Amino acid sequence: MTLVDGWPARSGLLDALDTAALLTDAEGRVVAANDLAQRLYGRSDVALAGRQLVPALFGEREQHQMETVLQRVLVGDAWRGLMQLRQADGATHRVELTCSPLRDGEEVYGVAVLLEDIGGQEDTALEAGRLRERLTRLARVTSELATAHTIDAVRQIVITHSADAVGATMAALSLRDPKDPGKLRLVGLTEGNPKDQERYATYPVTDENPAAEAVRTGERIVIVGERELAARYPDAADDRGERSVVCLPLHGATTTIGAIALVFPGIRILDTAELEFFDIFADSCAQAIERIEVQEVADRQSAKLTFLAEAAIELSSSLDYEATLAKVAQLVVPEFADWSTIDLVDDGVLRRLAVAHIDPAKVRLAQELAEKYPPDPDAPTGAWNVMRTGQSEFVPEVTDEVLEMLDLPDEQKQLVRDLQLRSAVTVPLIARGRVLGVMSWIAAESGRLYSEADLALAEDLAKRAAIAIDNAELHSQTLAAAIHLQRAVLPDSMPVVDGMDVASWYRPSGRTEVGGDFYDAIPLRDGRVALFVGDVMGRGVAAAANMAQMRAAVRAYAAADPRPAAVVGALDAMFGLFPTDQLVTLAYLLVDPTTDSLTFTNAGHPPPALLRADGTTEQLPIADGAPLGTVPQERTERSVTFCAGDTVVIFTDGLIERRDEDISTGQQRVLDALPGLAADDLSAALERFGEHLTDPSRNDDVATLAARRLR
Incomplete structure (x- = not known):
């Protein structure tokens, strides 16, 4: 064995192998070769160790392909395939090479090469065994496609695993561009010439190259040798040496969706069975791609529906539309946009209501830019144009050409470039034919390019947001009218009554409706003195209007005949003349200091309570009549003594009702709290009384009225 000084002694294991073997360093220099390799591929007077592997063993037409193999192995990928090698006697032999990376931890520091001469063995059982092995490896790779869940996983299987399985020095995957089916885009390519990445990043289906022809014709393309490649595709020919090419069309359900290209070193005559397996692999690849694309469409649609559902919940969760829209803008980021803004018209000015970005610093930047570069109301494009026309603006890709078409200062154009703004949609917020504002989505650092589907999603969200804004505005106007009406009819303060202290306490509900x-x-x-407390069931303007009518009616009937039965009876008659679905309860009391009496009639209302001067408490009889106007009835009166120092309290059901509790429990709670009203300041005591008894978890108004005899 020949060995370069400095390499580990374990390199001597090469001599134990029964096939030619050698090692190279990271520069492709042979550092060790066993005796069989030296005898077959070296010269008697020159050792292989110390020479560059490629020029030492390969002819000029094979050298480029072998350099490609070494590059792949040095980045960590093993490779096995057939190549033509020059032996020591000058003859060229067909050899099966197995190249594996030599590692020290994660670092690849060399290549181990096994060389098995198979010249003249094509028809032997040995060659058949090698074919079975290659087909087995390819079948194993084909099965991987069934578990691939992303296009990137398919890409990896094609350009790495399949190339390794069949002994290709290069593999490429091209797919039709979804935005332009007349073009192919290079999805994956094994490590190789960077010019290929640039040249075939996108190319027309009409291009004269094997992959494009496979897509055009739907047929497998097989090219054996550099000479045939140059003859059929002159533009694809170059000085990369002898090689063979197979391009496999990817047949989709309705069209050819792309192609796989495999490049083999030297003259490679492929067996019919191997080519059929290639076809099966390509069909499996096409099915995997279409399955993944369908799933991705379903996932995107599901994500959009989930997003719209979440947005709908946010938009319906509050009538504070400014806070709600700010949350909606945040929902968009980063799933559908890098930047999201919402602007509303306020007194003829577009006011930035919400801005969202995953980076808080970018949010501040957007606010600063909005102040520095306010939108031009007369601009032919942009937010104001969307406001004027009510039509969306869609910029699929922000190119230099698009920027030059915009009427923007150079400084602002440069800012667009610096922020890497890639794509944008601006949609109007329209409700009942009125444009309330605009919503913008901007794609930047994510590299996303918006599609018509994204525009439709933004428009859908904008419609929902506009309705929420319009409803909130309408509610605010209605609420303001109801509050104004309620304030107009409820007394600002209690009258001054000789010999009596009168106080009231009113707490509106936690809801926004009156x-x-x-x-x-x-x-x-x-x-x-006539005292009364009533309750018109319902909320909003209708309840407030009915409440105003009822208060006015009680006052009018009391002026004519203040006796409780007369007033309540007159109200029943009024309901008979003017039927209504509105349910009204009323407790009406008449205090007569001259007779020390309190006379009352109760129309379906919670019974008032008494605090006697001696500190004892009692509840007036429970309602002896139905709510006003509900059934024909003769109203009756009851009387109790009401002397100096006595206090009566009238209230609505909001003071005593609680969930999952009997009404009698609430009434008892009132009696227990009555002694607190004995304080000198009846108004302050009544406020404490109401705050103590009211259930804060209930959304119901509470009205209380108290009167104390002073003498």
Whole structure:
């Protein structure tokens, strides 16, 4: 064995092999060769060790292919295949090479090469065995395609595993460009000439090269030798030496979706069975690609539906549309956009409502840029143009040509380049025929390029957002009207009554809609005082309007005849003349200081409570009548004593009702808390009383009215 000084002694194991073997360093220099390799491929007067492997053993036409093999092995890939080698006697022999990387941990520091001469053995059982082995390896690789879940996994199987299995020095995978089916794009290529990556990054299906022809014709292309390659495809011929090429069309369900190219060193005559296996491999590859693409479409559609569902939840979760839209903008990033902005029109000015980016620094930058470069209202493109026309703008790819067409300062154009803005959609927010603002999605550092499907998704989201904005605005206007109406009819303060202290406490619900609780105290000319608390069921403008009508009606009937039965009976008659679906309850009391009496009628309302001057408490009888106008009935009155120091409290059901609790428990809670009203300041005491008893988890208004006899 010949050995270069400095290489480990274990290189001596090469002599134990029954086939020619040698080792090279990372530069392709032979550093060790066993005696059989030296005898077959060296010269008697010159040792193989120390010489460059490629020029020493290969003719000029095979050298480039062998250099390609060594490059692959030195990056960690093993390779096995057939090549023509020059033996010591000058004759050229067909040899099966097995090249494996020599490693020290992760580092590849050389190549181990086994050389088995098979010249003249093509028809022997040995050659048949080698063919079976290659086909077995290819079948194993084909089975890997069934478990591939990404195009990248298919690419790896094609350019690495299949090339290794069949002994190709190069493999390439080209697929039709989904945006331009008349072009092919190079999806994968084994390590090799960088010019190939550039030359075939994208190329027309009409191009004169084997892969393009395989796609055009749908037929397998086989080229044996450099001479045939140059004759059939002059543009594809070069000085890379002797090689054979096989291009396999990828047959999809309706069209040829791409091609696999395999390059073999030297003159390679492929067996019919091997070519048929190649076809099976290509068909399996096409099926895997179409399966993955269908799954990717389904996954994208599912992601979009999930996104729209999440956005719908956000948009319906609150009537604070500014906070809600900010959350929606954040939902878009980074799944569908690198930048997401929402601008609304406010007094003729586009106001930036929300901006989202995965990097908080970029969010601040976007806000600064919006202030530095406000959109031009007269610009023919951009946010204001979308506002004016109500039509979306779609920029599939932001190229230099597109930038030059935009009426932007050079500084702003450069900023677009610096931020790597790649694609953009701007869609209008339209509700009831009115453009409320615009939403923009921008793809940048992700490299994403938007499609028509992305535009449709953005438009769908914009419609939902616009409806949410419009509903919020309408609700705000309705709420403002209801609040104004409620404030107009509820007393700002209680009247001053001679010999009596009167106080009220009202707490609106936690909801944003107003309720129908109403109350008042009416001093009469004869010294009596009418007190009432009512509840119009429902919420919003309708409840507030009915509450206003009811309060006005009670005051009018009390002015005519303040007796409880007369007032409540008149209200029943009014409901009979003017039927309504609105349910109204009312507790009406009449205090007469001259007789120390409290007379009352209850129309379906929670019973008032009394705190006596001696500290005892009692509840007035439970409602002895139905809610107003619900059934024909004769209203009756009841009376109790009401002397100096006594206090009466009237309230709505919001004070005593709690979930999963009997109403009597709440009424008892009122009686237990009544002694707290004995404080000198009845107004402050009533507020503490209400805050203590009200359930904060309930969304219901609470109205309370208290009156204390001073003498």
